[in-house]
Amino acid sequence: MGIDRRGFLKTIGVAGAALTVGKSFASSPETTTKSDTEFYGILYDSTLCEGCQSCEFACAEKYELPFPTEAPVPDVIKKTSDTQRVVINTFNTSKGEQFIRTSCNHCNEPACASACLTKAMYKTAEGPVIWRADKCMGCRSCMISCPFDMPKFEYNNPNPKIQKCRMCYEQMKNGEKPACVDVCPPEALLFGKRRDLIEIARTRIYSEPEKYHHAIYGEHEVGGTGLLTIASVPFEELGMRKDLGTTSYPEYNKTFLYSVPAVLVLWPAFLLGLNNSFLERKKRIKQEKEDNS
Amino acid sequence: MEGFSRVDIFDTKGMEYLFVIGYLILLIIFWRLSTKQVSLGKQIKQVIGVLTANVLRIPQGLFYSRNHTWTHLEESGAARVGMDDLLQHITGQVRIDKLLSPGEVIRKGDLLTEIEQDGKHLRIFSPISGTILDANSELAGSPELLNQDPYREGWIYRIKPSDWKKETGSYYLAEEAVNWSVKELERFKDFLAVSMKKVAPEPSLVALQDGGELRDNTLSHLPNEVWEAFQKDFLDHNS
Amino acid sequence: MNTIQQPGFFKFMMNELKPKGKIITPFNVIAGFTILVAAYILFFRFKDGLGSVIHASQDMPWGLWINFNVITGVAFAGGAFVVTFMVYIVGMEKYRPIVRATVLYALLAYMFYAGALLLDLGRPWKVINPIIGNSFGLSSVLFLVAWHFILYMGSLFIEFSPTITEWASLKKVRKYVVNLTLGVVIFGIALSTLHQSGLGALFLMAKPKIHPLWYSEFIPILFFISSIFAGLSLVIVMETINQRVFKNDMAFSFKSSHRGIMMSLARVCGVTMFVYLTMTILVFLHGKNYTYINTGWGAWYLVEIVGFVVVPCILFMFGYNRRNMLLIRTAAVMSILGIILNRLNISTITYHWYDKGFHYPTWKEVVVSAAVIFVQILVFRWIIRRMPVYRESPGWVTAKKENQSSIQKEERSKSWKVLAE
Numbered sequence: 001m002g003i004d005r006r007g008f009l010k011t012i013g014v015a016g017a018a019l020t021v022g023k024s025f026a027s028s029p030e031t032t033t034k035s036d037t038e039f040y041g042i043l044y045d046s047t048l049c050e051g052c053q054s055c056e057f058a059c060a061e062k063y064e065l066p067f068p069t070e071a072p073v074p075d076v077i078k079k080t081s082d083t084q085r086v087v088i089n090t091f092n093t094s095k096g097e098q099f100i101r102t103s104c105n106h107c108n109e110p111a112c113a114s115a116c117l118t119k120a121m122y123k124t125a126e127g128p129v130i131w132r133a134d135k136c137m138g139c140r141s142c143m144i145s146c147p148f149d150m151p152k153f154e155y156n157n158p159n160p161k162i163q164k165c166r167m168c169y170e171q172m173k174n175g176e177k178p179a180c181v182d183v184c185p186p187e188a189l190l191f192g193k194r195r196d197l198i199e200i201a202r203t204r205i206y207s208e209p210e211k212y213h214h215a216i217y218g219e220h221e222v223g224g225t226g227l228l229t230i231a232s233v234p235f236e237e238l239g240m241r242k243d244l245g246t247t248s249y250p251e252y253n254k255t256f257l258y259s260v261p262a263v264l265v266l267w268p269a270f271l272l273g274l275n276n277s278f279l280e281r282k283k284r285i286k287q288e289k290e291d292n293s
Numbered sequence: 294m295e296g297f298s299r300v301d302i303f304d305t306k307g308m309e310y311l312f313v314i315g316y317l318i319l320l321i322i323f324w325r326l327s328t329k330q331v332s333l334g335k336q337i338k339q340v341i342g343v344l345t346a347n348v349l350r351i352p353q354g355l356f357y358s359r360n361h362t363w364t365h366l367e368e369s370g371a372a373r374v375g376m377d378d379l380l381q382h383i384t385g386q387v388r389i390d391k392l393l394s395p396g397e398v399i400r401k402g403d404l405l406t407e408i409e410q411d412g413k414h415l416r417i418f419s420p421i422s423g424t425i426l427d428a429n430s431e432l433a434g435s436p437e438l439l440n441q442d443p444y445r446e447g448w449i450y451r452i453k454p455s456d457w458k459k460e461t462g463s464y465y466l467a468e469e470a471v472n473w474s475v476k477e478l479e480r481f482k483d484f485l486a487v488s489m490k491k492v493a494p495e496p497s498l499v500a501l502q503d504g505g506e507l508r509d510n511t512l513s514h515l516p517n518e519v520w521e522a523f524q525k526d527f528l529d530h531n532s
Numbered sequence: 533m534n535t536i537q538q539p540g541f542f543k544f545m546m547n548e549l550k551p552k553g554k555i556i557t558p559f560n561v562i563a564g565f566t567i568l569v570a571a572y573i574l575f576f577r578f579k580d581g582l583g584s585v586i587h588a589s590q591d592m593p594w595g596l597w598i599n600f601n602v603i604t605g606v607a608f609a610g611g612a613f614v615v616t617f618m619v620y621i622v623g624m625e626k627y628r629p630i631v632r633a634t635v636l637y638a639l640l641a642y643m644f645y646a647g648a649l650l651l652d653l654g655r656p657w658k659v660i661n662p663i664i665g666n667s668f669g670l671s672s673v674l675f676l677v678a679w680h681f682i683l684y685m686g687s688l689f690i691e692f693s694p695t696i697t698e699w700a701s702l703k704k705v706r707k708y709v710v711n712l713t714l715g716v717v718i719f720g721i722a723l724s725t726l727h728q729s730g731l732g733a734l735f736l737m738a739k740p741k742i743h744p745l746w747y748s749e750f751i752p753i754l755f756f757i758s759s760i761f762a763g764l765s766l767v768i769v770m771e772t773i774n775q776r777v778f779k780n781d782m783a784f785s786f787k788s789s790h791r792g793i794m795m796s797l798a799r800v801c802g803v804t805m806f807v808y809l810t811m812t813i814l815v816f817l818h819g820k821n822y823t824y825i826n827t828g829w830g831a832w833y834l835v836e837i838v839g840f841v842v843v844p845c846i847l848f849m850f851g852y853n854r855r856n857m858l859l860i861r862t863a864a865v866m867s868i869l870g871i872i873l874n875r876l877n878i879s880t881i882t883y884h885w886y887d888k889g890f891h892y893p894t895w896k897e898v899v900v901s902a903a904v905i906f907v908q909i910l911v912f913r914w915i916i917r918r919m920p921v922y923r924e925s926p927g928w929v930t931a932k933k934e935n936q937s938s939i940q941k942e943e944r945s946k947s948w949k950v951l952a953e
Binding site: 301302303306307310317321 | 668670671715719
């Protein structure tokens with residue numbers, strides 16, 4: 001590592017102070033709500049990952065899912081499923097074999113939560129996007145909307161659940177770390193406030209510019225995500241999509257949903273007026289006919 | 294800073310939808326009210342609205358002067374005077390401010406009193422000569438008596454007449470009074486047609502088409518100039 | 533009045549429930565068989581979970597029931613809001629003969645296709661959640677669509693209720709309900725605009741997963757415009773069929789006005805399709821989609837647009853011009869196919885277009901889809917054979933109307949008399 005603990009703490013301290021000051025100058029749109037709690041996130045450093053799959057095992061154990069049976073195979077993409085919430089894939093890249101973690105990205109403005117009509121998919125104030133069983137009716141709109149196709153549905157269950165990483169939300173509220181972060185032997189996973197994690201990621205990149213690709217995946221993608229990834233190669237080589245844009249996905253619905261009340265106000269008034277004018281015209285024509293006859 | 298805490302761009306949707314539902318209900322009410330307009334036909338059909346000859350009350354046994362006052366000799370020898378029904382139909386609700394005091398002597402043709410409505414006045418002249426015995430003090434507090442009951446409770450003065458027979462000789466009585474009232478009504482319609490051209494308010498308010506009937510309380514819709522002209526034409530006869 | 537009807541009402545219902553016409557006909561047999569098989573399939577759908585019946589996967593979450601019955605089927609119910617607009621708002625009496633049938637078709641369509649949606653839900657018993665307020669997902673387009681479906685079904689029911697009251701001889705109720713018609717029609721048109729476009733808006737967030745030739749921010753507007761001519765094309769096809777199938781239940785005025793109405797509808801369809809084409813080209817230019825035309829998907833896109841939008845549009849206009857019913861009917865069928873193609877393209881065929889493999893439904897999905905449509909047709913037929921949809925209204929309705937107009941005439945002449953004196 002190119003930075004020692006003292007330097008690390010100094011950077012965090014300065015960064016934190018700077019960002020707090022900066023916060024007061026930020027403007028928020030009138031139609032949004034803001035809370036004072038800040039997001040937590042997970043930073044995944046692909047250069048430190050050894051592909052041991054300890055995170056997969058820890059997650060499966062915690063949520064009573066079957067243990068994964070296969071090791072990652074280079075360039076064969078394994079996806080999360082209704083029995084696995086986090087997968088490690090491996091790719092042969094320009095810098096050799098690199099690992100990549102795939103799981104729910106816990107977007108800042110999640111498409112799934114916006115699409116959910118029962119608020120079963122819910123963005124908590126602390127950051128994790130969680131699925132709440134008591135509300136879900138299984139419409140699968142979240143699956144249609146998620147740009148990463150993360151929510152997985154239990155098709156073979158008569159009482160189906162949605163399976164997706166929930167960043168161990170209950171444990172987080174008790175001050176513990178998510179299971180995968182806790183167990184990771186090479187400490188490739190870091191848990192903390194998203195703000196701090198971005199600083200740490202930037203620090204790592206600036207400290208070792210040849211080692212890392214100069215971008216943080218999730219800093220701006222889809223409006224920012226809670227799971228941040230840094231790697232040694234461009235993210236396309238690791239099977240990640242770069243064409244998802246930087247607007248948050250609920251923004252795509254904005255024009256339509258904002259115009260709904262307007263239509264409900266304007267159409268009835270316009271139609272009433274139209275109806276009135278046609279009726280008057282009819283009356284007048286009838287009157288003229290009677291006068292002439 | 295953005296990207297570090299929760300935002301909800303659809304936060305206000307609930308409020309908006311509730312408001313829109315309220316709006317749709319209000320729109321129905323508002324629309325219904327906006328298309329309400331009293332129609333001309335309705336005006337015709339108002340029960341008290343039409344001033345035709347059959348509406349007039351012309352009790353028998355009273356003398357009617359051409360100034361639209363009536364007088365009636367009671368058994369006690371005192372004569373009561375007041376304004377007739379046609380006049381009160383024409384003017385509508387009026388007030389009487391000044392009344393002569395008992396003991397005053399008046400001659401036929403003297404000013405009896407003034408009736409007033411919204412700053413418009415008409416002078417009522419006495420049909421007989423004599424001494425004022427009594428003035429109806431009720432009229433100050435309840436001027437509607439003039440309209441509701443012009444021949445009984447709405448009496449204006451009790452006068453001791455000095456020359457009853459001679460003065461009432463030329464007045465209308467019984468069937469003559471009825472005929473005369475009908476003619477006066479027609480004359481009033483013509484008067485209106487002439488005045489309208491001068492004053493030009495909305496004709497439909499007052500009368501309906503040529504040969505149509507009059508709206509009740511006709512003069513109350515018309516301005517001062519018409520009242521003055523009416524005074525001259527109908528209330529200023531010296532006979 | 534109603535107390536006299538009470539014992540009669542029960543008898544009346546029992547009488548109405550008896551089947552009219554032959555029971556064993558080819559249509560009935562096929563429909564009945566399909567429905568029975570569908571019931572059997574649905575038993576397993578609820579016992580073993582959705583996966584046992586539909587071919588959906590983690591990448592393709594929506595199967596035929598949502599993509600076809602809901603997203604496509606509801607477009608065809610768009611005839612109701614167009615025809616009620618023309619008859620009640622603008623006052624074009626020309627279309628009055630088809631109003632009741634169109635509203636009935638739409639009412640049944642929404643009822644059964646919303647039912648099909650319930651079948652495709654993972655946990656249908658929780659559908660009550662967004663309705664009774666156990667957390668409204670206000671940011672969701674599906675929430676809006678679901679609520680609009682419910683409200684619009686209510687509106688259609690009220691629009692259709694004069695027919696029901698005439699059938700059940702509920703005279704006072706009919707009078708009350710008829711007064712509600714204009715308000716409910718206006719509300720229905722506003723709702724229709726929003727949920728027809730809303731069905732398209734469901735896919736707005738799926739931008740990276742739908743092929744760029746079909747995806748744009750204008751999907752809701754295109755869905756709305758296409759629902760106009762989809763609904764009217766379906767009305768043309770439906771009326772063509774009904775003229776033959778229900779000719780014994782049809783009064784003469786409905787038969788004689790058929791041709792004229794079809795011609796006018798063809799013209800409306802043609803013009804609307806022209807507008808739709810213009811919007812499509814506008815979207816095409818806006819998205820700089822010409823870069824995709826040279827691919828296989830590009831060819832497929834041209835097939836859909838040219839073959840199933842441009843061609844029917846031309847056929848409609850020619851058919852109207854030459855008064856040729858065959859051209860019009862062909863155009864209507866082609867435009868229906870075009871709508872199905874467009875909606876399936878967006879929701880299924882080009883969804884995850886970059887993944888290899890062709891997504892197809894299971895035979896079970898197809899059977900259940902077909903069964904839903906069969907049930908809808910059977911109910912439609914039951915109602916047409918009994919209620920005054922294509923028949924003249926019962927005597928007391930027209931008598932009342934004549935009474936009313938003669939009373940009005942008398943009153944008017946009375947008022948003139950007063951003036952004349």
